[in-house]
Amino acid sequence: MATVEPESKLFHATYRFTADDIGAAEQIADSICLEQSVEMPRDAVPDHVSSSIAQLLSLFPSSDNLWSATIGYPLHLFDDDPTQFLNVIFGNISLQPGIQLIDLEKDKLHGVLPGPSFGIQGIRELSGVSDRPLSCTALKPVGLSPDELALRAEQFAAGGLDIIKDDHGLADQQSAPFSARVKACVSAIEKGMQKSGKRTLYFPNITTTPNRLMDRYREAADCGADGVLVSAQLCGPAIMKELATIGELPVIAHPSFSGSMVVSHSQGIVAPLYFGTLWRAMGADFIIYPNAMGRFSFTVEQCMDINEHCRQNIEGIKSAFPVPGGGINRDTVPEWMNKYGRDTVFLIGGSLYQHPEGLQFAAAEFQQRLRNT
Amino acid sequence: MATVEPESKLFHATYRFTADDIGAAEQIADSICLEQSVEMPRDAVPDHVSSSIAQLLSLFPSSDNLWSATIGYPLHLFDDDPTQFLNVIFGNISLQPGIQLIDLEKDKLHGVLPGPSFGIQGIRELSGVSDRPLSCTALKPVGLSPDELALRAEQFAAGGLDIIKDDHGLADQQSAPFSARVKACVSAIEKGMQKSGKRTLYFPNITTTPNRLMDRYREAADCGADGVLVSAQLCGPAIMKELATIGELPVIAHPSFSGSMVVSHSQGIVAPLYFGTLWRAMGADFIIYPNAMGRFSFTVEQCMDINEHCRQNIEGIKSAFPVPGGGINRDTVPEWMNKYGRDTVFLIGGSLYQHPEGLQFAAAEFQQRLRNT
Numbered sequence A, B: 001m002a003t004v005e006p007e008s009k010l011f012h013a014t015y016r017f018t019a020d021d022i023g024a025a026e027q028i029a030d031s032i033c034l035e036q037s038v039e040m041p042r043d044a045v046p047d048h049v050s051s052s053i054a055q056l057l058s059l060f061p062s063s064d065n066l067w068s069a070t071i072g073y074p075l076h077l078f079d080d081d082p083t084q085f086l087n088v089i090f091g092n093i094s095l096q097p098g099i100q101l102i103d104l105e106k107d108k109l110h111g112v113l114p115g116p117s118f119g120i121q122g123i124r125e126l127s128g129v130s131d132r133p134l135s136c137t138a139l140k141p142v143g144l145s146p147d148e149l150a151l152r153a154e155q156f157a158a159g160g161l162d163i164i165k166d167d168h169g170l171a172d173q174q175s176a177p178f179s180a181r182v183k184a185c186v187s188a189i190e191k192g193m194q195k196s197g198k199r200t201l202y203f204p205n206i207t208t209t210p211n212r213l214m215d216r217y218r219e220a221a222d223c224g225a226d227g228v229l230v231s232a233q234l235c236g237p238a239i240m241k242e243l244a245t246i247g248e249l250p251v252i253a254h255p256s257f258s259g260s261m262v263v264s265h266s267q268g269i270v271a272p273l274y275f276g277t278l279w280r281a282m283g284a285d286f287i288i289y290p291n292a293m294g295r296f297s298f299t300v301e302q303c304m305d306i307n308e309h310c311r312q313n314i315e316g317i318k319s320a321f322p323v324p325g326g327g328i329n330r331d332t333v334p335e336w337m338n339k340y341g342r343d344t345v346f347l348i349g350g351s352l353y354q355h356p357e358g359l360q361f362a363a364a365e366f367q368q369r370l371r372n373t
Helices: A022-035 A047-052 A082-090 A108-112 A119-127 A148-160 A178-196 A209-223 A237-246 A271-282 A299-313 A332-340 A359-371 B021-036 B047-052 B082-090 B106-111 B119-127 B146-158 B179-198 B208-225 B238-244 B271-282 B299-313 B334-338 B361-370
Strands: A009-016 A056-063 A066-072 A098-104 A133-137 A163-165 A201-203 A228-229 A249-252 A286-290 A321-325 A343-348 B012-017 B055-061 B064-073 B100-104 B136-140 B164-165 B201-203 B226-231 B253-254 B286-291 B321-325 B345-347
Touching: A009 A022, A022 A056, A022 A066, A022 B012, A066 A108, A082 A098, A082 A237, A098 A271, A098 B238, A098 B253, A108 B271, A119 B286, A133 A148, A133 A359, A163 A178, A163 B179, A178 A201, A178 A209, A201 A299, A209 A228, A209 B208, A209 B238, A228 A237, A228 B179, A237 A249, A237 A271, A237 B208, A249 A271, A249 B047, A249 B146, A271 A286, A271 A299, A286 A299, A299 A321, A299 B055, A299 B179, A332 A359, A359 B286, B012 B021, B012 B055, B012 B106, B021 B055, B021 B064, B021 B299, B047 B179, B055 B119, B082 B100, B082 B271, B100 B271, B106 B271, B136 B146, B146 B164, B146 B361, B164 B179, B179 B208, B208 B226, B226 B238, B238 B253, B253 B271, B271 B286, B299 B321, B321 B334, B334 B345, B334 B361
Parallel strands: A133 A163, A133 A343, A163 A201, A228 A249, A249 A286, A286 A321, A321 A343, B136 B164, B136 B345, B164 B201, B226 B253, B253 B286, B286 B321, B321 B345
Antiparallel strands: A009 A066, A009 A098, A056 A066, B012 B064, B012 B100, B055 B064
16 A cells, blocks of 8 residues: 655655646656655555555645645655755756756754754854954965965955955966965965954865865864865765865855856755755855846845845854955955855955955955954 | 966866847856956956966857857966866856857867767677667656566566666655665566577666765675766756766766756756766766657757767867657657667656556667667
C-alpha cells in the first residue's frame, strides 16, 4: 500500500511559475514533486517507497497567471549532504524555464546545513568593532608582485581599514603566488596595524580546485591570515559547509560566476534567498553581492532584502554580514550607511585606489566616515 | 610605460549583448575587459602591469541592437586552474544582465583544460560497441534497497543495455548507502552480463561534498564500477578536471542545478558551448543534457548543436558522447537515432520502467532498436 511521509518529516520549498489555469498549475506542481524526488512517472514507483515522493502542500495564484506552490520534501532525501540538498530543491527543475525557487523552510535548515561558524557576533568580537559598520577593500590588480600587493595592504591597514581581502582574481599566478602573497601581506598588515593602533583582518582568496583548496585554507591559517575568501559558485556552494565545519577561519563568499542563478525574474533562485539564506546556511560569514547603482542590476529594495535575509533570526543558524560591493564610493558611504544600517560591511575598491592622497589617506577617510554615523 | 600582451599570449572569448549604438557597445566591451581582468578603473592600473588587462579584439553588430565582442584574455591570468579560468571568462559579468558568453577559442583550451580521458573512441573500446549508438538507463527510484536496485540492474544487464547509471538523486541515503549499493550492483550486473553475453558498464553517482567525493571515486574503482556519474554544477565544474586527470574511470556529467546557466536567451552561457565545449574540455566523457520534446525546453536544433559541440574536432581534446535524456521513449528511439546519429548515447528511464513485459524485455527491445539502424 502506498504511504506518505508525515508532515513533521518534510522540508518545505516554495516555487513560482506561470500557468493559464489551476489545472495547468497542478500539473506543473505535480511534475516538480516527481522530478525532484523519484524522477519517474508516479505509476512506476513501487508502493513501498512511495513515501519518497515529494508532496504538494499548497498551491495558490498570485497575479498575471503566476502561481506559488509549496512542496514538501521527505527529509531523508537530503542525506545530510549539501550537494544533495541543492539537487533536491533545485536540481533538474533548474532546466525547466519559468520555474523560480522563492522560499525555503528556514527554521529547518539547521538540520542539513551548519550556518556560519562565526556569524556577525563572532566577527565583531574578532575585529573589536562592536557598534558600527565595517570597512573592506580588495587587494589588486592581478599582475603586481607579492611585495607590491603587501605594500598596498600595509597602507590600507595603516589607514585603519577593518578588512582587507584578496581580489577574487588573485589565484596562484606566477606574478604573486599564493604562498608568497599571503606571507607578505600578513606581515605587512601587522606593520600597518602598528601605525593605526587597531585591528585589520586579512582574507586571502583560496578559490581553486577541490584537491588544492583545503591546502590553501590550511596554509592561510598557518600563515596567520584571519579568514578566507572563496568564490562559492565556482567551487560549488557545498564547499562552504566544509569550511564552516572546520570553523577555524571565517569565510567571505564571493558571487563570481553566480549571476545566472539570480539575475532573472522568472527562473533560478531569487537573490535574497540564494545569497542571504542559502549561502549563509551553507556556512558563509560574509556574503558579497553586487550593490545597486553600480555596474550590476539589483535595485536598492532587492539589496535591502538580501541584507535582511543575511541578518534575520533563523533557528540554529548564525547571522551573516551582508557585503554590498560596487556602486559605493568613498563619498557616498554615509548615505549607504543610512540605508543599510550598522550590521553591514562596505566593500570599496576602485575609488580608494583613485584617491589623490594615496591609499593610507583614503582608508583613513573611509574609516572616519564609518565612525561618524 | 603601458604594455599590452601580444596576440599569441591571448585567449579569445566572444560575448553577445545589446547596445543602442557603437559608442554604448564599446563602453560595455571595455567594461568587460576591465571587470574580468584587473577589476579596477583603467587609470588606476599601474603601467607596468597593464599587460594584465584584457583586450577588445573585435566588435560588430548582428541584429536588433545585438553586438558581438571578442575579448582577448592574457593566458597568465588563468593560472592553469579551471576555477580561475571560469572566473576570468564569466565571473563577475555573470552578474550583469544581458551579457551572454557565446564562443571560446576552442583550439587553445587544451592549454588549460585536459578534456575527457577516454572520449568517444575510448568508451567504444571499453564497451565493445564500435558501430552504433549506445543505450543507457538510470537505476531508481530513491527509497529502494541495494538489493532491489541491484535486481533492476541485473535485469537491465540481462537485456543487454550498454550503460547503467545511478539516478543522480541516489546519494548515500540510509535506504541504499553508497558502498552497499555499488557492491550489490556491480555483482548483479555481472550476473546479468552472463545472460546477455555482452558488456554492460555501471556508473555509480559519486556527487557529494569535495572532501568525500574522491573517496567515493576510489571506492567505485575498487568495487569494479566502470565509471562515475557526477553532477558537475553541484560540485563546481572544476571537479571534472580532477577526475579526468586521475583518468582511471570515465566520467558522465549530469546537468542537475545547471539550468540557470543555459536556459536564458540573453544571459548565461549558450548551451552548446557550456555543455558541449566547456564540460567536455573540463573532462566529461559523456554529457547528459535535457532533450527536446521532453520535460525541458531545448529545441531539436539546439540539441543537435550540443551534439556537434561534443563531437567536433578540437586540438588536444578528445570528443565526448552527447547523452540526450528526457523526451525519448522506447518507441521513438529509431527516429531520434536518425536525427542524432551513431555517436550518441540514448538515455531512457521512465518508459523502460513502465514496460508491461518487465525490465529485461524492455532493455532487450531498446537494444534491438539500436542495432537496427
